Amino acid sequence: MATIKDIARQAGVSPATVSRVLNNDATLAVGEDTKQRIFSIAEELAYKPSRLRKQKQENERARLQIGLIMLASVDDEKRDTYFSSIRGGIERRCEEMGLSLSVILRVGEKLELPSVQQLDGLVVLGSIDARDILGIFPRKDRVVFINHVEELSEFDTIKLNFEGAMRDSLHHLLALGHRRIAFIGGYEGIHHFNPHSMYASSVNPRSEMYRQIMQEQGRYDAALEHEADWSSHGGYLAMKELLMKGSAPTACVVASDPMAVGALRALHEANIRVPDDMAVIGFNDIEIAAYLTPPLTTARAHTEQLGRSGVQMLLERLEGREAAMHVTMNTTFVIRESCGSKPVEENSH
Numbered sequence: 001m002a003t004i005k006d007i008a009r010q011a012g013v014s015p016a017t018v019s020r021v022l023n024n025d026a027t028l029a030v031g032e033d034t035k036q037r038i039f040s041i042a043e044e045l046a047y048k049p050s051r052l053r054k055q056k057q058e059n060e061r062a063r064l065q066i067g068l069i070m071l072a073s074v075d076d077e078k079r080d081t082y083f084s085s086i087r088g089g090i091e092r093r094c095e096e097m098g099l100s101l102s103v104i105l106r107v108g109e110k111l112e113l114p115s116v117q118q119l120d121g122l123v124v125l126g127s128i129d130a131r132d133i134l135g136i137f138p139r140k141d142r143v144v145f146i147n148h149v150e151e152l153s154e155f156d157t158i159k160l161n162f163e164g165a166m167r168d169s170l171h172h173l174l175a176l177g178h179r180r181i182a183f184i185g186g187y188e189g190i191h192h193f194n195p196h197s198m199y200a201s202s203v204n205p206r207s208e209m210y211r212q213i214m215q216e217q218g219r220y221d222a223a224l225e226h227e228a229d230w231s232s233h234g235g236y237l238a239m240k241e242l243l244m245k246g247s248a249p250t251a252c253v254v255a256s257d258p259m260a261v262g263a264l265r266a267l268h269e270a271n272i273r274v275p276d277d278m279a280v281i282g283f284n285d286i287e288i289a290a291y292l293t294p295p296l297t298t299a300r301a302h303t304e305q306l307g308r309s310g311v312q313m314l315l316e317r318l319e320g321r322e323a324a325m326h327v328t329m330n331t332t333f334v335i336r337e338s339c340g341s342k343p344v345e346e347n348s349h
Contacts, residue, residue, distance in 0.1 A: 003047075067123070068122075089308040102119070140155055142318065149189075163206075168333040176340070183253050184254045185204065186255050231258060239262070281297045282297070284300070
């Protein structure tokens with residue numbers, strides 16, 4: 001596509017002169033032959049002003065129909081803003097870029113196949129079986145997966161750096177002197193779209209990093225690792241089970257802030273003080289995390305940006321990028337009072 005610089009180069013004048021001529025600047029002192037030469041070259045190169053190119057791009061984007069398929073249910077979004085924040089980022093970026101988000105489906109809902117097959121692109125939020133997605137939308141080059149637990153080499157993918165968040169959490173606790181560190185995680189699985197079912201994933205980035213670091217420290221104890229439902233109630237039950245085993249840890253990393261809320265309730269009921277008796281770290285930094293008692297140390301997940309970036313990746317594909325991209329977005333470790341600031345005494349382990 002021709003530019004003002006291309007015209008200026010052929011006409012033997014400056015880009016500023018070309019710009020003023022093409023915009024009919026009456027104050028420009030330049031000969032008529034030069035003006036005609038510039039107009040002639042612009043026509044020969046099929047030059048279109050940037051405003052027209054932008055308008056053409058906007059018109060083309062306005063015709064694009066984007067779909068969103070979500071693992072999270074409406075109730076999931078009410079319980080945990082993690083999902084609604086990512087969706088919000090997707091919707092806002094679509095609006096900013098002039099894209100029409102015409103279809104939003106959730107796993108388990110009735111599937112109107114024609115409405116999906118007519119889409120120009122698809123964003124998939126959560127660990128939904130890629131084969132199921134290709135069964136309803138067979139365009140690998142027009143699908144972006146957000147936070148899929150497994151590697152999908154043939155698709156565009158973007159995910160949070162769960163491994164880095166776990167590393168930050170454990171290193172913080174280890175630096176404070178903790179050695180018996182527990183982990184409460186959520187069940188990780190790959191979900192079929194319709195009918196809704198799940199099979200266990202062979203990959204769990206949080207638990208894998210937990211085991212790796214604790215094994216490196218020579219401190220891994222399988223009895224300190226628990227999986228539970230991704231909810232406050234799940235975190236509550238997991239912590240109660242952990243405490244019933246007798247040899248309580250001095251710290252615990254919890255896979256989500258809502259689960260950490262439940263874990264804190266269980267500790268309060270057991271008269272275990274946080275952080276004096278046990279330090280607790282969550283994940284996501286939901287709004288309430290800063291207002292808990294004590295305020296929760298957590299890894300902040302930039303969820304809205306995750307959704308926005310997923311849309312941007314899809315748009316790049318629709319506008320010509322050929323190679324699949326795999327993006328990992330870092331989290332920010334936020335230190336609050338639930339870990340304390342004093343090192344743990346060695347004899348307390």
